Amino acid sequence: MSLREAFRVAIKALVGNRLRSALTTLGVLIGVLSVVLLVAIGQGAREEITGAIEGLGSNLLFVLPGDGDFGSAPTRSQFTIEDVEAIDRDLPGASNRVAGSVVGGEPLQADGQRIATTINGVTASYLGVVTRDVARGQPFGESDVATSRRVALLGASVAEELFPGTDPIGRTVTIGSIRFRVVGVMERVGGAAFGPDRDREVYIPVTAAQRLFATGRIDAIFVRATSTETVGEDRATVERVLEQRLVSDEFSVLSQDDIIGVVGDILQILTLVLAAIAGISLLVGGVGVSNIMLVSVSERTREIGLRKALGARTRDITRQFLLEAMVLTALGGTIGLLGGIGLAQVVAEFLPIPARVTTWSVLLALGVSIGVGLVFGVLPARRAGRLDPVAALRHD
């Protein structure tokens, strides 16, 4: 039997059992759809997050406690404000290229409201180093930091929630049990589906924050190089200074590329895990195909016997059933693929989760679905092909 003829027979058999074919296809369809969709979401998240990191600028260096391996347990910070000042002294060129921050999660109260925010104790240089802008009011300066003044800059969302419709500047907020005067509101950053929401942060002088959190340490140091070319020089300076000053050498200096590399790797693994989970549903769909093909073979035993009596060879029969299974899964794969792409657009449109359909997930889904048809169709097809014609004709 020619391949074309076998194809015709397969289509005819599938159409003859429309509902069953549709339901079997559905299993594969859902599997492929979830592979495409979940990979799209994983990929979208990866692009969003690396994009956010890139937004910080390629000149920024992050100095963090620990050996920089994201997998290891967090190390307690050894950094102090004096370290920031020491780095600042040794860096060439203009000062104010170094900033430090200490972070805490105290709730914020005002006007009887209480909301959760991230409290960022920062040096006066911080906003310049990480390139954030104040929308209204004034940032605090060196003298405010030196005197631990209790002043605060509110993130855009924080300001809106606590003081809807009114000017927060000059008003008082309570952090822990200490009262701070609002001196400014930050420019809105927006758009973060993953990671900390920058618009829910509050900035206070690092000295005031250390008092609030009862610590002498700071959590992270930021350095802005004057250009991309001098990032390496600055990194060397930072490492030299800190190695002299710190007892333990438990710190790491990371550039934007380093972070994108590490975070990107983690998210890539996440994407693969998602794909694997979705792959399981594809596998289940494949088992469904196998199952229904076995039923079909047993139902059509007499047909198989007849075809053999009329001259069909074992391999004609095997091919016919294999083709049937593959048509089923390829159909499910194609519809699932289109559905997955469509759903990814919907998700991107209505949820704060970006979704990005990649070529490899498309090819993978299609290839795998046809492969599933092949693998899960082989057993029923071979069983069909091996039927003894006499026994098959007597079957009822």
Next chain:
Amino acid sequence: MSATAPVPTLLEAIDVTRTYTLGRDVQVPALRGVTFRVDHGDSVAIIGSSGSGKSTLLNLLGALDRPTTGEVLYDGRDVQDRSDAELAQLRNQRIGFVFQSFHLLPRLTAVDNVVLPLVYRPGSARDRRERAIAALESVGLGDRLDHRPTELSGGQQQRVAMARALVTEPALILADEPTGNLDTTTGDEIMSLLEQLHQERGTALVVITHEAEIAERADRRIELRDGVIVGGDLDMVEAGST
């Protein structure tokens, strides 16, 4: 009949046995040494009570099954020396089957049922269809081409099955109780059609039947009992004798 000129032998069964194995060790000897010959253009009736081994013998003659011992020679070559694929080709090219229960595919129209054996040989779809239509016309069903089996009477269904058997222009038609599911009148029509085919095209015919009347109409008869030939026109039992 005893003075006919020698005709080429189509197939020979030589001391054929067929033992079915049921479960682990129950042996059912369905045929116990049958020697038998069919010449080109022959017509043979096989008679015998139910369970005597008629169908078993027919399956062996039709290369649907292999003997336990003995030889079944087609064109002088034993089926045991041929692969399954070669036997499939032999069935497709040399043999037409007509079954008691018709064995039409219910989803297919009459034409598509008749086309079925042709899809296992090379040729264009259009050519196949034309041949199928011609075959259906020759059995008087030219006006039922697109009917499905359920839309046809039993006699008509058996005619479709006959068209399917003759569309490949086989050398031999094997019919296992072709009238068994039909009333007497319709059965007679089917038998007449088979005889007409045999006479007009010279197709050899082997028919299993219960009915003595039908058996009488064949050139030769053999009777089976308990898997051995016990009677009939024994001249053809021993290969080569006249």
